[in-house]
Structures are given as C-alpha cells and as structure tokens.
Amino acid sequence: xSSNLSYWxxxxxxxxxxxxIGSGIVGLNAAIHLKKTxxxxxxxxxxxxxLPSGASTKNAGFACFGSLxxxxxxxAICGTEGLMLLIEKRWKGLLKLRTxxxxxxxxxxxxxxxxxxxxxxxxxxEQCVSKIEHYNKLITPIIGTQAFCLANDKxxxxxxxxxxNLIYNQYEAQIDTGKMMFNLIQxxxxxxxxxxxxxxxxxxxxxxxxxxIHTNQGKFYCKKAIVTTNAFVKSxxxxxxxxxxxxxxLITKPIENLKIEGTFHYNKGFYYFRNINDRILLGGGRxxxxxxxxxxxxxxxxxxxxxxxxxxxxxxxxxxPFEIDQRWxxxxxxxxxxxxxxxxxxxxxxxxxxxxxxxxxxxxxxxTDVAELVLKSx
Ligand SMILES: Cc1cc2nc3c(=O)[nH]c(=O)nc-3n(C[C@H](O)[C@H](O)[C@H](O)COP(=O)(O)OP(=O)(O)OC[C@H]3O[C@@H](n4cnc5c(N)ncnc54)[C@H](O)[C@@H]3O)c2cc1C
Numbered sequence: 001x002s003s004n005l006s007y008w009x010x011x012x013x014x015x016x017x018x019x020x021i022g023s024g025i026v027g028l029n030a031a032i033h034l035k036k037t038x039x040x041x042x043x044x045x046x047x048x049x050x051l052p053s054g055a056s057t058k059n060a061g062f063a064c065f066g067s068l069x070x071x072x073x074x075x076a077i078c079g080t081e082g083l084m085l086l087i088e089k090r091w092k093g094l095l096k097l098r099t100x101x102x103x104x105x106x107x108x109x110x111x112x113x114x115x116x117x118x119x120x121x122x123x124x125x126e127q128c129v130s131k132i133e134h135y136n137k138l139i140t141p142i143i144g145t146q147a148f149c150l151a152n153d154k155x156x157x158x159x160x161x162x163x164x165n166l167i168y169n170q171y172e173a174q175i176d177t178g179k180m181m182f183n184l185i186q187x188x189x190x191x192x193x194x195x196x197x198x199x200x201x202x203x204x205x206x207x208x209x210x211x212x213i214h215t216n217q218g219k220f221y222c223k224k225a226i227v228t229t230n231a232f233v234k235s236x237x238x239x240x241x242x243x244x245x246x247x248x249x250l251i252t253k254p255i256e257n258l259k260i261e262g263t264f265h266y267n268k269g270f271y272y273f274r275n276i277n278d279r280i281l282l283g284g285g286r287x288x289x290x291x292x293x294x295x296x297x298x299x300x301x302x303x304x305x306x307x308x309x310x311x312x313x314x315x316x317x318x319x320x321p322f323e324i325d326q327r328w329x330x331x332x333x334x335x336x337x338x339x340x341x342x343x344x345x346x347x348x349x350x351x352x353x354x355x356x357x358x359x360x361x362x363x364x365x366x367x368t369d370v371a372e373l374v375l376k377s378x
Pocket of ligand 1 (some may be wrong): 021023024025026027040046047049050051052053054055056057058059060061062063064190199200201203228229230232235246247248249281329330332333352353354355356357358359360361362363
C-alpha cells in the first residue's frame with residue numbers, strides 16, 4: 001500500500017459493503033441495481049483504466065438481437081428452445097437499457113438492421129431465405145410481431161456493389177456507445193456509487209470475516225466482491241470458460257451525401273457496419289485469424305485492417321471516395337455456451353461475464369442478475 005495514506009483515507013476510501021471490479025456496462029448495471037434496491041449499501045467500482053478499458057466504450061453500438069444467419073448458427077448450438085430464451089433475453093435486455101437511460105441519452109435510432117449476401121453467397125442465402133418464416137414464427141411471441149423480410153429493392157438505393165440479397169429486420173437499431181457509457185457513469189454517480197479509475201485489481205482473498213481486494217493502489221476491504229472484468233476475468237478467477245476475442249474497428253471521415261443508414265451484418269456477423277454522423281463505422285474480421293485475435297492485447301493488424309478497407313472499397317462504398325479517420329480495438333469474451341456466466345465463483349466472490357459480443361442487449365440484465373445473487377446472499 002502507498003506509504004503516504006492518511007488515517008482518514010484508509011478509514012473512508014478503502015472500506016465498502018460491496019466492491020465491483022470493472023466499470024463496463026455489466027459492472028455499472030450491477031452497481032446501479034444494488035444501490036437502487038438497497039440505498040444504504042456502500043458500493044465502489046474499481047476500474048483499471050483511465051476510462052473503462054474493455055469492450056463497453058469500444059463497441060459498434062448495435063442494439064440488435066441477432067442476424068438471421070447468426071440465429072441459424074446459434075440454434076444449432078443451443079436448440080430451438082434455447083435460442084428462443086436467448087432472443088427473449090436480448091430483446092428484454094434492450095428494453096431494460098432503454099428504460100434505464102432513456103432513448104435520448106442513448107441516441108437510440110431504429111433505422112433497422114440488414115444482413116448482406118454477396119453474389120458468391122448462393123448457398124447461405126438460400127438457407128437463410130428458407131428460414132425467414134421459421135424465425136418470424138419464433139420471435140413473434142417475444143416481440144409481438146414478425147421482423148425479418150427480404151429487402152432486395154433497397155440494394156440500389158444503398159449503393160452497394162456485388163450484393164445480391166438483403167434480409168431486413170425493422171426492429172434493429174443503433175445507439176451512441178459513448179453517450180450510453182457517459183450516462184451510465186453519471187447515473188451511478190448520482191446514486192452515490194463511488195467509481196475509482198486507474199485502480200488495477202491483482203488478487204481477491206476472502207475468508208469468513210472479510211474479503212480483501214489487492215490493488216495497485218492498496219487493499220480494499222468489503223463483504224462481497226463482484227468481478228465484471230469480462231474478457232480479463234481469468235486473471236482473477238482462473239478456470240472459467242471465457243476466451244478473449246479482439247474486435248478491430250475503423251471509422252471513415254464524414255462522407256458527403258452518404259446513402260447508408262442502419263446497422264448491417266455480413267458474412268454470418270463476422271463483419272458489421274453502420275452509419276454514424278455521416279461516417280461509416282466498420283468492424284470485424286476475427287475469422288481471418290481466430291488464434292491471433294484470441295487475445296487480451298489491444299491492437300490492430302494489417303491483415304484485418306486491409307480486409308476492412310477492401311470491403312469498404314469493393315462492396316460498401318464502391319463509387320464513393322473515403323478516408324479512414326480512426327482505428328481501434330476492444331476485447332470481447334466468448335465461451336462454449338451463449339449464456340453469460342453469472343455465479344458465486346468462490347465464497348463471497350461473485351462474477352458476471354461473457355456477453356458473447358452482445359453486451360448492449362445482454363449487459364443490463366446480466367448486471368442486474370448478478371446483483372440479485374449478491375442481495376440474496378447478504
Ligand atoms: C469492437 C467491438 C464491437 C462490439 N459491438 C457490439 C455491438 O454492436 N452490440 C453489442 O451488443 N455488443 C457489441 N460488442 C460487445 C459489447 O461491447 C460487450 O459485450 C460488453 O461491452 C461487455 O461489457 P462488460 O461490462 O462485460 O465488459 P467490459 O466492457 O470489457 O468491462 C470490463 C471492465 O473491466 C476492467 N478490468 C479488467 N480487468 C481489471 C482489473 N484487474 N482490475 C480493474 N478493472 C479491470 C476493464 O478495463 C473494463 O473496463 C462489441 C465489442 C467490441 C470489442
């Protein structure tokens with residue numbers, strides 16, 4: 001512990017009822033639910049970064065519940081009933097986030113979502129089209145109406161090249177990720193949740209009497225700890241089924257008369273793009289080298305970035321000059337199962353992680369669920 005801490009500092013800033021580790025969407029939602037349910041709880045969120053430094057401030061801002069080809073893949077993994085439960089969680093999760101912060105604070109815009117199929121995608125498009133009715137039937141009891149339809153008439157007006165088919169879902173939307181996180185942090189602070197940044201947690205030790213959180217700033221003491229460090233969770237809780245997956249992104253400079261509006265998936269969701277403030281944000285390409293992208297290190301590779309640029313030139317903006325303004329990456333968490341992990345991993349140490357690249361839809365509920373587990377244990 002830093003040698004210059006005062007008696008006051010140690011007594012006031014290092015003792016809490018609950019310590020939450022990680023200030024992403026899941027950690028903040030856990031803190032907010034706990035504080036709203038039990039206002040007297042003294043809660044702190046410890047974040048290693050100057051800003052949240054995982055996925056929640058780095059993502060693409062799709063408020064979506066799965067493109068048709070993604071749903072097909074997921075149904076093969078978890079069965080029809082399992083998939084329905086997942087879709088319901090994502091849909092209700094989005095409603096929960098919107099209710100918590102309000103559409104204005106998210107800049108929520110329901111432009112709809114599209115899945116693109118290029119001329120060489122014959123087999124996939126046939127399969128997907130044949131499943132439109134099936135997935136419409138599955139989601140109708142959940143969202144109250146059908147969602148998927150073919151929208152090939154829109155291909156020309158969107159200006160794409162080499163695209164043969166589009167499947168449209170009018171219930172998909174986009175948000176401003178920065179505004180979401182800014183407002184989540186402000187909401188947490190307004191509820192008197194204390195957030196400390198630049199505080200890296202290195203170890204958590206719990207016994208019958210107390211839980212001790214060892215950090216680069218000293219030891220914090222609490223009754224219960226919640227680990228919401230997502231892709232980085234194994235450094236604190238080894239053995240969980242969590243694999244990191246880096247997502248690389250780029251954004252163009254503003255483009256005059258940009259025709260593209262909405263959220264778009266391509267190649268089974270491995271590529272995704274959207275409009276934002278007259279720009280195109282494009283990400284994906286983990287499938288080009290799964291091993292290299294299964295990392296907790298931030299960074300960009302020329303393989304992925306060049307492929308993203310080629311996609312812009314050849315398919316998305318074929319007749320429009322563009323310049324790249326920024327590139328970045330974020331780290332997601334994946335696992336064998338599509339459900340997040342929400343558990344008491346060790347006595348008094350809880351964990352909520354692994355939203356499988358769908359944290360905007362799943363993060364609020366995941367945070368709430370782990371908070372409920374903790375409340376039951378108090
Ligand atoms: C490029 C990209 C695009 C994405 N696009 C979408 C999308 O369009 N729609 C969607 O629904 N989802 C998307 N996602 C996924 C979504 O962002 C995540 O599922 C979600 O943000 C996970 O939230 P989290 O709170 O679990 O984790 P994180 O946001 O990763 O939060 C974990 C936090 O823990 C902190 N931390 C880690 N280790 C420690 C430690 N030892 N001590 C203290 N703090 C620590 C990290 O700095 C981080 O802030 C995308 C992700 C990426 C990377």
